[in-house]
Amino acid sequence: TAKKKLIFGDRGMTLEEEINESNKYYRSHEVAVIYKKPTPIQIVKVDYPKRSRAVIKEAYFRQASTTDYNGVYHGYYVDFEAKETKNKNTFPLKNFHQHQIDHLRMCQKQGGICFVIIKYVTLKRYFVMPADNLFQHWDAQKHEGAKSIQLQDIVDCSIEIKANYDPTLPYIDAVQQLIESGKEKQ
Amino acid sequence: TAKKKLIFGDRGMTLEEEINESNKYYRSHEVAVIYKKPTPIQIVKVDYPKRSRAVIKEAYFRQASTTDYNGVYHGYYVDFEAKETKNKNTFPLKNFHQHQIDHLRMCQKQGGICFVIIKYVTLKRYFVMPADNLFQHWDAQKHEGAKSIQLQDIVDCSIEIKANYDPTLPYIDAVQQLIESGKEKQ
Ligand SMILES: [Mg+2]
Ligand SMILES: [Mg+2]
Numbered sequence: 212t213a214k215k216k217l218i219f220g221d222r223g224m225t226l227e228e229e230i231n232e233s234n235k236y237y238r239s240h241e242v243a244v245i246y247k248k249p250t251p252i253q254i255v256k257v258d259y260p261k262r263s264r265a266v267i268k269e270a271y272f273r274q275a276s277t278t279d280y281n282g283v284y285h286g287y288y289v290d291f292e293a294k295e296t297k298n299k300n301t302f303p304l305k306n307f308h309q310h311q312i313d314h315l316r317m318c319q320k321q322g323g324i325c326f327v328i329i330k331y332v333t334l335k336r337y338f339v340m341p342a343d344n345l346f347q348h349w350d351a352q353k354h355e356g357a358k359s360i361q362l363q364d365i366v367d368c369s370i371e372i373k374a375n376y377d378p379t380l381p382y383i384d385a386v387q388q389l390i391e392s393g394k395e396k397q
Numbered sequence: 398t399a400k401k402k403l404i405f406g407d408r409g410m411t412l413e414e415e416i417n418e419s420n421k422y423y424r425s426h427e428v429a430v431i432y433k434k435p436t437p438i439q440i441v442k443v444d445y446p447k448r449s450r451a452v453i454k455e456a457y458f459r460q461a462s463t464t465d466y467n468g469v470y471h472g473y474y475v476d477f478e479a480k481e482t483k484n485k486n487t488f489p490l491k492n493f494h495q496h497q498i499d500h501l502r503m504c505q506k507q508g509g510i511c512f513v514i515i516k517y518v519t520l521k522r523y524f525v526m527p528a529d530n531l532f533q534h535w536d537a538q539k540h541e542g543a544k545s546i547q548l549q550d551i552v553d554c555s556i557e558i559k560a561n562y563d564p565t566l567p568y569i570d571a572v573q574q575l576i577e578s579g580k581e582k583q
Binding site: 266269318 | 424427430432434435451452453454455456457463468469470474500503504506507508509
């Protein structure tokens with residue numbers, strides 16, 4: 212609605228919508244080429260009506276093997292998952308699937324820039340958390356560690372980003388920081 | 398069939414199947430992480446039967462905005478389109494869509510390694526053609542150039558790859574060559 216649109220940084224969008232809008236901005240300004248991957252579908256039955264386009268009549272959702280987003284920025288391969296929570300403090304690790312962790316690990320090993328964008332919906336706070344920190348928490352929970360991450364832990368290890376207009380969510384600034392801090396480590 | 402499987406380098410697979418098998422090999426051997434993108438589908442109607450998984454009852458194929466494949470190899474972003482022809486000489490440019498060319502151009506500008514894998518089905522020959530050469534032919538046809546590329550032109554500008562067992566199609570060898578020749582140019 213018009214009223215909602217006036218509220219800066221909260222236009223009732225989901226995190227996915229905010230990232231998709233940002234990606235559009237980044238593509239049109241030649242900053243980065245990053246897309247959301249389509250949901251994988253197993254198609255069983257398709258009708259081909261005369262003089263009209265094909266209709267899928269039976270299909271099923273399939274488990275994705277990868278993360279939500281990937282693409283290229285300044286020669287770097289970028290790969291990330293987007294997650295939101297209504298919680299005000301803890302972020303439950305059950306929001307992640309094993310295949311997402313595995314995929315991020317493989318991409319990181321290949322030299323990709325890998326991370327998670329976490330949105331605290333109620334707090335209106337957004338974080339770019341490096342995949343390494345996610346792996347630490349994920350592995351710890353398997354050895355009697357906590358089943359969720361505390362907000363303060365996320366604050367400590369992540370780059371916080373602020374919702375904006377153009378782009379809606381300037382997460383590439385955080386990607387640039389991740390690249391620079393990676394170079395320092397070498 | 399069993400007999401077909403014995404014929405080296407021609408197991409009746411489509412180019413897409415050959416690339417998908419190769420990608421599986423490359424992932425399991427930690428050479429590269431490259432996936433085919435799912436076909437984008439516009440979902441209109443979904444049934445949620447009790448005690449059984451969701452069934453998509455009405456959906457339509459959507460135009461993809463990108464190419465078939467992307468991923469990461471040795472820190473490089475890799476992006477390509479796969480095309481096959483039954484022709485024995487000319488490769489028709491109408492096999493490509495404008496959005497695929499645009500996408501490859503954008504990714505190349507961002508420093509990605511961009512190319513096409515072309516399979517001459519009848520000749521059983523496979524080529525990794527750099528995106529730059531594709532762009533040349535594509536742009537030329539718009540100014541009264543040929544509407545197709547001659548096999549000899551493809552031979553001259555591409556890296557030929559041979560079908561094999563593991564991986565089925567060792568196209569990453571060609572990617573490595575593209576990276577090295579790119580470095581020499583700098
Ligand atoms: Mg997600
Ligand atoms: Mg194709």
